[in-house]
Amino acid sequence: MQKVKKTKKDFLTLRDYSKEEIIYLLELAEDVKKNGYKYSKILKDKNLALLFDKPSTRTRISFEAGINQLGGNCLVLDSKTMQIGRGETYSDTAKIFNSYLDGVIIRTFKQETVETIADNCDIPVINALTDSYHPCQILSDMFTLYEEKLLFKENMKFAYIGDSNNVLNSLLIGFTKLGIDITAGCPEKYSPDKKLLEYLKSESEKSGNKITVINNPELAAKDADVIYTDVWVSMGDEENTQKIYDLKPYQINMSLISNAKTGAKIMHCLPAHRELEITSEVLDSKNSIVWMQAKNRLYAQKALLTFLYSN
Numbered sequence: 001m002q003k004v005k006k007t008k009k010d011f012l013t014l015r016d017y018s019k020e021e022i023i024y025l026l027e028l029a030e031d032v033k034k035n036g037y038k039y040s041k042i043l044k045d046k047n048l049a050l051l052f053d054k055p056s057t058r059t060r061i062s063f064e065a066g067i068n069q070l071g072g073n074c075l076v077l078d079s080k081t082m083q084i085g086r087g088e089t090y091s092d093t094a095k096i097f098n099s100y101l102d103g104v105i106i107r108t109f110k111q112e113t114v115e116t117i118a119d120n121c122d123i124p125v126i127n128a129l130t131d132s133y134h135p136c137q138i139l140s141d142m143f144t145l146y147e148e149k150l151l152f153k154e155n156m157k158f159a160y161i162g163d164s165n166n167v168l169n170s171l172l173i174g175f176t177k178l179g180i181d182i183t184a185g186c187p188e189k190y191s192p193d194k195k196l197l198e199y200l201k202s203e204s205e206k207s208g209n210k211i212t213v214i215n216n217p218e219l220a221a222k223d224a225d226v227i228y229t230d231v232w233v234s235m236g237d238e239e240n241t242q243k244i245y246d247l248k249p250y251q252i253n254m255s256l257i258s259n260a261k262t263g264a265k266i267m268h269c270l271p272a273h274r275e276l277e278i279t280s281e282v283l284d285s286k287n288s289i290v291w292m293q294a295k296n297r298l299y300a301q302k303a304l305l306t307f308l309y310s311n
Contacts, residue, residue, distance in 0.1 A: 009122075009123075009124050009308065010118045010124055010125045010126070011124070011125075011126045011127060011135060011136070011304055011308070012111075012114055012115060012118060012125065012126075012127045012133075012135070013111075013127065013132075013133045013135055013170070013173065014133075014135045014138065014139075014170055014173045014174045014177060015173055015199075017177065018177070019177050019178055019179070019207070021307075022139075022142070022174065022177055022178060023178070024307070025139060025143075025300070025303050025304060025307055026139075026142060026143050026146045026151075026303075028303040028306060028307060029139075029143045029296070029299045029300045029302070029303035030143070030146070030147070030299075031303075032299050032302045032303045032306065033296075033299040036069065036302075039069075039070055039302065039306055040069065040070065040071050041070075041071045042070040042071060042072075042305065042306050042309055042310060043067060043070040043071045043072025043073075043102075043305065043309060044071040044072070046071075046072045046073070046102040046103070046309065047072070047073045047074075047075060047100070047101050047102050048067050048072055048073070048074055048075070048101065048102055048103040048104065048105065048305075049074075049075040049076075049077050049097065049101050049103070049104045049105070050063055050064065050074060050075070050076045050077060050104075050105050050107075050128070051077045051078075051079065051104055051105070051106045051107070051108070052076070052077070052078060052079075052106075052107045052108075052128075053079050053106075053107065053108040053109060053113075054107050054108065054109070054129065056107055056128075056129075057270075057271065058270060058294055058297050059107055059128050059129060059136070059297070060076065060107075062297040062298045062301055063105055063128065063301055064076065065298060066298050066301050066302040066305065067305070069302065070302060070305055070306070072102075072305075075101075079108075090113055090116045090117055090120075091116050091117075091119075091120045093117070094116065094117040094118075094119075094120035094121045095120055095121065097117070097121050097123065098120070098121035098122055098123055101123055102123055102124075102309075103123050103124040103125070103126070103305075103308070103309075104117065104121075104123065104124075104125055104126070105125075105126040105128045106125065106126070106127060106128055107128040107129045107130075108129075108130055109130065109131050110130060110131065110132075111127075111130040111131065111132040111133060113130070114127045114130060124308045124309070126304070126308075129166065130166065131166055131234070132166055132169060133166050133169055133170050133173075134166045134167050134169075134170050134269070135170050135174075136297070136300070136301055136304070137167060137170065137269050137297070138167070138170040138171055138173075138174045139174070139300045139301075139304065140293060140296045140297045140299075140300035140301070141171070141174075141228075141267065141269070141293055142174055142178070143296050143299065143300045143303075144267070144289060144292050144293050144296050145158075145226065147292075147296070148265065148289065150225060150226060150265065151178070151180065152178075152180070153225065156180070156181075156225045156226070157181070157183065157223055157224045157225050157226070157261075158175065158180065158181070158182050158183065158224070158225065158226045158228070159182075159183045159184075159185060159220045159221055159224040159226065159227050159228070159260070160182065160183070160184050160185065160228045160229070160230075161184075161185040161186075161217050161220050161221060161227060161228070161229050161250050161252060161256070162185075162186065162229045162230055162232060162247060162250050162252075162277055163186065163190050163230065163231075163232045163233075163243070163247060163277075164184065164186045164190050164191055164192045164193070165230060165234060166234075167230045167269055168184060168186075168192060168230070169192070169193065169196055171228070172184070172192060172196065172197075172200055172211060173196075173200065173203075175209060176200050176203045176204055176207055176209050176211065177203070177207065178207070178209070179207035179208045179209045180209050181209050181210045181211075181212070182209070182210075182211055182212070183211075183212040183213075183214060183220050183224070184211070184212070184213045184214070184220070185214050185215075185216070185217045185219070185220025185221065185250065186213065186214075186215065186250070187215060187246050187247065187250070188215050189246065190243070190246070190247070191213055191215075192213060197211070197213075217249055217250045217256060218256065218259050219259075221256055221257060221259040221260050222259045222260070223259075223260065223261055224259075224260040224261060224264050225260075225261055225264055225265065226264060226265045226266075226267060227252060227256075227257055227260055227264055227265070227266055227267070228266075228267040228268070229250075229252045229267075229268055229277050229278055230268065230269055230277065231271070231272070231273055231276075231277055232244055232247045232273070232276060232277050244276070247277070250277070251276070251277060251278065251279065252266065252268075252277065252278040252279070252282050253278075253279045253281070253282060254279070254281055254282060257282060263287055264287060265287055265288075265289050266278075266282055266283070266285065266287050266288040266289065266290065267288075267289060267290060267293055268283065268288075268290045268293070269293065270290065270293075270294055272290075
């Protein structure tokens with residue numbers, strides 16, 4: 001495992017990380033998973049806060065457990081019970097974080113929020129989810145594919161099918177950074193952001209990968225090695241029945257995955273709305289690596305913390 005020079009103190013989006021840094025993180029996650037004892041003092045005497053404006057299961061548990069396993073102390077914060085809830089700005093709050101803490105991990109709505117906090121403090125800031133990006137999830141997903149010997153498999157077809165959201169945004173960036181082709185199967189009205197695709201176009205010219213956007217779910221799934229989906233409606237948008245209706249043909253079911261290669265792996269970042277974007281029959285099938293994805297959040301994030309806090 002060849003060490004790389006750190007160029008960033010934060011983890012706000014995979015845009016800011018090079019191919020070499022991402023590969024290093026994947027290799028580091030592998031070692032953290034196999035030899036966890038080697039990293040038990042990485043965060044010794046360090047205090048990190050989790051600031052959540054959105055509910056969380058996997059993100060909170062994996063980060064809290066990971067920080068403890070690395071020897072650090074974790075504070076779980078809620079904006080509603082802080083002065084932010086009374087109108088204190090995130091920039092002012094960031095200055096307080098900078099005085100008391102060694103790092104902050106944020107799960108919130110606007111990408112602008114994590115950027116504002118990062119701009120106003122010197123400690124590492126980690127984006128644990130915004131409406132625009134979910135880089136920690138995708139780091140774990142890439143690690144899972146790396147473990148499965150699929151990430152760098154020649155001519156591997158990876159198909160994301162469903163709504164274009166923060167998960168797809170980060171998948172597109174991560175795969176492009178690594179030079180890996182990716183297919184997005186989405187209805188036209190829920191296609192990837194045009195500005196993001198424009199940015200990725202220039203990145204693809206450097207990395208050599210191909211991004212394919214298809215409005216036909218069967219065609220997107222055709223001959224796929226991996227099929228990935230996510231919830232159709234995000235937190236706060238559950239009543240959007242029109243969106244659910246529009247995405248119904250994009251459900252990951254046995255009929256759809258019959259277009260993929262035999263034994264194609266199934267991925268979902270969870271939580272899953274069973275019988276909506278994915279059927280239980282597929283989610284619980286022998287080809288599902290969903291639970292491995294969830295488990296690997298712990299190791300990928302411990303690797304990230306090790307990278308950010310190691311000399």
